[in-house]
Amino acid sequence: MKKKYTLLFFTVFLLQYAAFSQQIRLKKGTILEALPVQDSIPDTFSLYLPTTFSTDKKWPLLLIFDLEGREKQALSMFVQAAEKEGYVLAAPKISDTTSISSNMVKTSEVIHSINRMLPIHKERVYTAGASTGARFANLVPIFLKDVKGTVSIGASVANTDVLSVKRPFHFIGIVDENNYNYTQMLAVEKILDRFRFPNQVLIYESDRVWPDASYLKKAMQLFTLSAMAKKYIPTDSSYIDKAFKEDIIKVNQLKGSIKLLLAEQYMGEMMSIYGAHKNLDSLRLVQRDVRRNKLFRSMKRAENAIRLKEALLKEDYQYYIEEDVLSHNFNNLGWWNYQMTEINKFINGTNEHEKKMGNRLLGYVNALAEDNIDIVNSETLIDEDALALLYMLKTILQPQNFDFYLKLISLSAKNEDFGTALFYLEEALKKGFKDTDRLYGLEHTALLRIKPEFNKLVSEYLKDARYEIIEE
Known part of the structure; x- marks a missing residue:
């Protein structure tokens, strides 16, 4: 007989082994920290159960990663969305000082531990993260077959070379237009389309690392709509209609704000998710009308010109930083100082496309410098002249x-x-x-x-x- 829980507390059994069985008390609506993966292993994870949680159904699980010891803070960003969409959240305690393979093993152990502890839907296990956490989250579904999708905030797929058409996963990218990974995220979307990976990219307008909670809710909603399309869970027509209406409202808001590029892009993402659920002929007509709009075409030409310019500048930055580090070319710091002046002109200018490009270029060259610092510091014999040059470059950039x-x-x-x-x-x-x-x-x-x-x-x-x- 199934038992429904109405109390704030309930008891479940965690990790049944021949040698022992441990009883643990879990609280709904609260982030629980430092839960043990196994008694014999010191690894821990944080857990959040929505207030509506009960053991009479299977729940989707979203694993959230932060490699800098802030897993509770990262998990807390998803709590509001998890409450609305009905997701269990977990955050394994991993670190960027540990190897990828070791972190992957820890992640696998956390998944298995939670599966033994709670009624998790085996086809609805996903990952999420921001920045460095997102890069690791992207790798998990590639190496762990139990993971079916990822929410990547501010970072593209870590390595497209390891993608396999035999193991597709659902990729949801969330990125700010000012983030230096913005253009790469859009480019990777095309690669995923060729691999026939289900994917959507949600674009927000802010200079913050974390987007508004509505974007995190939308990501979970997209996973749920996909699960319905794949028949992992029963189709809920009212849920689909409500989600579709929310998206139509967003498209109309973007159009009303004359953000036609974002409106057209968002409608494209809607096509990819609602095609299995609804007739989209009316949406296609709206998208076609936007594309025929003279203002849209003008905006598109301006954006394409900016992207070409941005790509060429990025190539220059990458080439010169590699050459300067290799040859200890301190004389080229004057060139870098000039480039910083030009970037600031973009950022402080009146052209919106150039302002966003300037922010992306600044983020890109800073990331290049920091990556090179990490490379130099990882060598057995550290090249201190190269390190000094990179530190000098960082004083120019920041x-x-x-x-x-x-x-x-x-x-x-x-x-x-x-x-x-x-x-x-x-x-x-x-x-x-x-x-x-x-x-x-x-x-x-x-x-x-x-x-x-x-x-x-x-x-x-x-x-x-x-x-x-x-x-x-």
Whole structure:
């Protein structure tokens, strides 16, 4: 006999083994942290059960990834959507300091643990993440056959070379037009179409990493509509009609705001998801009328021109950063400074297409620099000249990010290049750096800190030199 739970608390059995059985009490509507995967394994995960949860039906599971130790915060972003759409949420505790294979094993163990603990629908297990978490989330359905789809926020498919037509999964990309992955996300959508992977890309307008909760709800809704189309769950006509009306309202809002490119793109995504459920002839007519609109055509030409320009600039950035790092070409920092000036002109200009392109280019070149820093630091023998050049480049790209000034000061002092260390110290101080404790605690700067030039700069800008300045 099935038993319905109306209390806030209920008990289930977790991980039945021959050696032991452990009883655990779970609470609905609350994020539960540090749940054990197995008694013999120290790995843990966080879990959220919607307030409507009961054991008399099977539930979809969304695994959320954050590789920087913020899995609870990442999971909390999906809580509102999970309540509305009826999803169980889980966030495995993994790290970017661990290998992909090790993290994949941990993810598999969490899935199996939750399947033993809760009534999860085996055909409705999905992943999600933002930025680095999204790149890992994209890989999970490639390597774990139990996972049927992914929600990728701000990151494209990690590696299209490992995609297989024999193991398709549902890809839902969510990306801001200002994100440097925006154009790549649209390009990958075409690759997924060729592989016949079900996919949609949802575009939002904001400079935040996380989109509005409505986009996360829409992603879960798309998974549910797909599950109905595949007959994994019964077709719910009222659910489909409600979702379709919401999307029509969104299209009309975009059209009313003269955002015709976004309206046309959104209708294309609607075609891919509702084709199995409804006759879309009327929607096709609306999309055709938008495409014939003179303003739309003008916008499309402008966007295509911007994308071509952006692609060429990205090629230049990639080529020159590789050449500069390889040849230790410090002389080219002037060129990079000029490029930063040009990017800022785009960002601060009046052309909306160029403003968004400028933001994407800035994000792209920063990502290039940081990727190269990671590559250099991963070598057994670190090329400190290449590292110094990259730190200098980062001070140009992010002049208010004092981390790279301090790293450069420390590295220069280590190699007794006190002139460079003092130059970047003054640059940081000019731009508003004030953390004397952090400055005096820098590694490799003991000799630098007792120099009169160092203390003169600190006294001039911070009035807090710790050593007496003696003029000889």
